[in-house]
Amino acid sequence: MPELKGWKELPIGGIIVEPGNAKQYKTGTWRVLRPVYQPENCIHCMQCWLYCPDQAIVVEIVDGKPKMKGYNYYYCKGCGLCANVCPRSIDPKTKQPAPEEKRAIIMRPETDFAEE
């Protein structure tokens, strides 16, 4: 959390005088579960990017094609939508949930990363 300002330093009436400052608003602090990217299983289908309700999926264009590069946890709220739509979450043969080591995205409790 940034240092909060005292009443003498703030513009009156709650008026926001700096345009576009929502950029500074860290929206990833609500997260309870964290998506973890396992690039070795990713097929770069971009479903996660398409469904992400925020700007949490980092994409890079390589040879004219988009490549999933992991997460921007500054924005990610841990909704798990990406893991849910990821085609690698389902075993294509059994149509059952794939084992974790085969998935491209797994959801982990945020508490596992507490020391970071």
Add this chain to the structure above:
Amino acid sequence: MPTKQALTGAEAIAYAMKQINPDVVAAYPITPQTPVVEYFAKYVADGVVDTEMIPVESEHSAMSACVGAAAAGARAFTATAAVGLALMHEIVYIAASLRLPIVMAVANRALSGPINIHCDHSDAMAERDSGWIQLWAENVQEAYDFTVMAYRIGEHPDVRLPVMINFDGFIISHGVEVLETLDDDVVKNFVGKPIKMYSLLDTDHPVTYGPLDLYDYYFEHKRQQIEAMKHVPRVFKQVAEEFAKISGRKYDLVEEYMTDDAEYIMIALGSTAGTIKHTIKELRAEGKKVGLVKPWVFRPFPKFELQRILNGRKGVIVLDRSASFGAEAPLYEAVKSALYEVAVRPQLGSYVYGLGGRDITPAHIRQAFEDAFKGYLIADEERYLGLRE
């Protein structure tokens, strides 16, 4: 050259607003305020002013339109009364919280129910903690003068708060009195150009009004409002001093009438102060040492002035034109609280009078004074003037 005119209070306020020529007036009719905006609408229709007149569908919208206009940097005005003010309540707080120097005339009237359209102060008292500056006029002249002064007080960079001009419904709003009006250019020069801060129309410095303000900053913004109110007495006195130069009429936070040697002092807001002055003259002729203190400014409450004036007097009688159910009447409560710290506390008495337009006569006022002369004032007892037992 000041001119003498015979006008109603409503007409006098509309006349002052004509001279100020505000940018926006939003209005919804409600008795007894309606003639204020009716007279003003005529000025707009006749092209005497270039104000944008917005006839809205409710008082809630009238205040909302004023908030929008004031946030854009415009001078905004509206007038209301009673249940109209109550319907505005939500936006009344927002106007003060967003620090918008709107001016609103309130023709004080009883709040329902049962339905009553007559004079009473319960409408304004319901808004006393909304963060508005409250000025209280005794007569048509004061209603006019406060209207001329209001924007100067509210727009001051140390204040930035809306101003409510209270004038008793029907008694002042519809009663015709002779008053002295100032020349148009004198008022125009006095009021000057609006002092704009954080204007929405200033596209070089874009701002956002009214964002979500939770536990991390809301408290700090309320503290700023508290601070703004602390600057009001100084700013009011400055503006009043300048106003005295153009009008010859000197205002302060409170008016003192025959208080120099007074042993017994009565305190009241609004038009009843005139009846009290009349009664005081009669009692003085009988050798009674009596006086009146009339708060011209009720919010911020002139605590230090009252402490200075009332310390060591024999008796203080507070008259309230509104009740606070289950507690002491609002003006009395504030006076009593102020006197906690004075060196020599006077005897205190609370009298509620005139609810719903009930007449208050010199005989009633004399009755309260006589209780005081007999030493029969009890701080914890609320009494009633003009009530049938």
